[in-house]
Amino acid sequence: MKKNFLLLLTLLSAVQIFANVSLPKIFGDNMVLQRNKPIPIWGWAEANEKVTVQFNHQTRSVTADKNGNWKINLDKEMAGGPFQLIIKGGNTITFNNVLVGEVWICSGQSNMSFQVREAVNADKEIAVSNFPDIRQLYIPNTIGATPEKDIAQGEWKTCTPETVEDFTAVGFFFARELYNQLKVPIGLINTSWGGTMVETWTSRKAFESSDEFKSMITKMP
Numbered sequence: 001m002k003k004n005f006l007l008l009l010t011l012l013s014a015v016q017i018f019a020n021v022s023l024p025k026i027f028g029d030n031m032v033l034q035r036n037k038p039i040p041i042w043g044w045a046e047a048n049e050k051v052t053v054q055f056n057h058q059t060r061s062v063t064a065d066k067n068g069n070w071k072i073n074l075d076k077e078m079a080g081g082p083f084q085l086i087i088k089g090g091n092t093i094t095f096n097n098v099l100v101g102e103v104w105i106c107s108g109q110s111n112m113s114f115q116v117r118e119a120v121n122a123d124k125e126i127a128v129s130n131f132p133d134i135r136q137l138y139i140p141n142t143i144g145a146t147p148e149k150d151i152a153q154g155e156w157k158t159c160t161p162e163t164v165e166d167f168t169a170v171g172f173f174f175a176r177e178l179y180n181q182l183k184v185p186i187g188l189i190n191t192s193w194g195g196t197m198v199e200t201w202t203s204r205k206a207f208e209s210s211d212e213f214k215s216m217i218t219k220m221p
Contacts, residue, residue, distance in 0.1 A: 049064045
């Protein structure tokens with residue numbers, strides 16, 4: 001009897017987890033969304049579940065497909081905030097302190113992964129780096145033969161003297177200059193990985209279309 005109860009409890013928990021609306025970890029508190037472009041919001045839910053997204057003055061709804069996938073494109077927004085991004089289904093998810101501005105991918109090898117704490121005059125730069133409209137999302141280094149639907153973990157961090165030392169130095173100084181000129185929020189998505197070879201940044205499709213490398217990619221899973 002006890003074994004059957006535990007099995008039932010496990011099954012009910014699994015159903016509840018699947019039924020809950022969820023989003024990739026690239027979405028979070030303090031994130032920056034790209035201005036002047038349609039804003040894609042996507043995630044997972046129970047099959048055929050109605051999902052509603054609210055942002056600023058916009059409200060959009062969609063029905064998840066048979067696999068539980070859903071996506072909504074919000075209308076473009078001008079730079080501004082902070083806003084709340086609210087996603088409702090069987091549960092409700094609320095992201096706070098969301099800004100709209102310029103979003104940049106900071107990718108590459110050691111020159112991009114080089115952190116502010118290692119920069120020239122780092123102590124002085126860190127001490128005056130209070131820029132609440134500059135944020136960074138660091139993407140953990142993981143290996144995969146095919147694209148993943150989500151990242152292992154992620155947290156958007158607002159630029160302060162307490163957090164900026166972990167920012168990509170090239171990305172931060174670029175963001176600071178851009179912010180000083182444009183006066184709009186700046187989001188950095190840091191996907192750098194020092195010491196990697198250029199081949200690891202090349203898509204399977206590009207390898208397969210290359211006479212020089214297509215034989216190599218056939219050995220990959």
